[in-house]
Amino acid sequence: MYGLSYFYWFIYGTNLDLPAVLGKLVGLGYEIGRATYRGGLVHLEPLPDGSAAKRVYEDGVVQIFADLNKGALGVYAESYNLVNRGVADLSRALAELSAPEPPRAELHISFGFSGNDCRSEKLVLAGEDFVKTGLVLVSGKPQGGEGIYILITPAGDGRYITYIVIGGGWQYTISRLKRAGDLINSLLALFNCK
Known part of the structure; x- marks a missing residue:
């Protein structure tokens, strides 16, 4: 097997409070892009790799992506264990913000x-x-x-x-x-x- 990758999407379908989510991820050891509100809409300046946030673990990198049009947050990693860590980290950040489970x-x-x-x-x-x-x-x-x-x-x-x-x-x-x-x-x- 080669090129194995996992992408897990939390799809809300509505506007997410991305600045607040990224703020929680900083507390979990993530490097984050810059998310701000402009005219009532979220604007994201991603990290150089295109992600909204990333964390380097000893066995690889977890990246968090944001699709502002779909109101979605995605966890990307190249191994099963890393994607599980990223999903757990993002779930924790959302739980600390009292965000509901995503509808999809x-x-x-x-x-x-x-x-x-x-x-x-x-x-x-x-x-x-x-x-x-x-x-x-x-x-x-x-x-x-x-x-x-x-x-x-x-x-x-x-x-x-x-x-x-x-x-x-x-x-x-x-x-x-x-x-x-x-x-x-x-x-x-x-x-x-x-």
Whole structure:
């Protein structure tokens, strides 16, 4: 597996008090960008890497991103443990501000891997031979409801790019974050033809 990354979004859909959230993150050891109010709207001057805040841990970096148009805060890290730390830090900052749980949360996981598609199916379309490969899997209603969306796309020479979105209410999404490794391992097993 290569290029594994996690992005966890807290989606409020309304204006967040970003300056207050960033102020709480400073107390948790984060370097922050500058967030101010101008004309009743939040304005953000991000850090040089584009994040609203970041914290360097001994095993990597956690970045916090803000999407002011969607009223969303995102936690990005390149390892499961780091994204969990970032989610815990941001959750603590929001709890200290008495912010409610976000109405929607989404976990985005992307990675590449090498393997073989054991489920190859041949098709003939307009006289041309094709091999069906890759996967699109859906559980529940990931677009607007609660569910999981998985896209595995061939990238040539036995390589695949995988994109997973787990979305729904806060409790639904956070419970699936805890089992993300099981989901990834199950997907990889599909492409391990032994």
